[in-house]
Amino acid sequence: xxxxxxxxxxxFKEQSxxxxxxxxxxxxxxxxxxxxxxIKGIKHNDLSDIIPASLFILINLLVILILGMSKLTLLITExxxxxxxxxxxxxxxxxxxxxxxxxxxxxxxLLKEFKGWGKKYSKQYGWGYLTKGDYIIHLILKNGNKVxxxxxxxxxxxxxIPSYLHLPVSRIL
Numbered sequence: 001x002x003x004x005x006x007x008x009x010x011x012f013k014e015q016s017x018x019x020x021x022x023x024x025x026x027x028x029x030x031x032x033x034x035x036x037x038x039i040k041g042i043k044h045n046d047l048s049d050i051i052p053a054s055l056f057i058l059i060n061l062l063v064i065l066i067l068g069m070s071k072l073t074l075l076i077t078e079x080x081x082x083x084x085x086x087x088x089x090x091x092x093x094x095x096x097x098x099x100x101x102x103x104x105x106x107x108x109x110l111l112k113e114f115k116g117w118g119k120k121y122s123k124q125y126g127w128g129y130l131t132k133g134d135y136i137i138h139l140i141l142k143n144g145n146k147v148x149x150x151x152x153x154x155x156x157x158x159x160x161i162p163s164y165l166h167l168p169v170s171r172i173l
Contacts, residue, residue, distance in 0.1 A: 012076035012160050016131040016152050018117045019067045031060055070118065072131045074149055076157055078164055081139065083149055085129040088119040095139060095147070097164050104138040105154040122148070
């Protein structure tokens with residue numbers, strides 16, 4: 001975050017990801033079983049073991065890769081709120097302040113409201129681009145669409161947003 005000459009922050013930027021090293025612990029036993037099944041299939045030349053084991057090993061590795069690659073970059077500036085969320089949203093998506101009807105900074109249970117992390121949809125919150133943490137920035141656009149983004153430091157964003165939006169920011173923190 002940078003500061004203007006009057007000590008008001010003018011840019012809020014943060015990056016977060018879904019990946020946590022603890023996730024690897026859930027994959028290790030599964031991969032070990034699949035590799036053992038693959039080795040057994042190769043030793044006995046049994047395609048009924050080789051094909052499913054190979055397929056599930058590949059799927060597990062792809063999931064690990066996607067989790068490792070996913071990164072949400074959130075930027076709040078005088079022009080609006082921008083984000084990118086690899087691999088779901090590669091290029092920056094920007095909502096100018098003129099497009100935004102309201103902003104809410106909320107603490108929610110992502111598992112309950114969105115059924116997990118990543119790019120998810122909720123009837124209440126619209127499209128969500130979600131990583132770790134329990135805090136979200138919920139945008140309601142003037143066209144009626146809703147967008148929800150994970151945010152790690154909602155307190156800093158709450159200081160900045162009212163100076164750009166010229167509306168109060170709803171906070172339930």
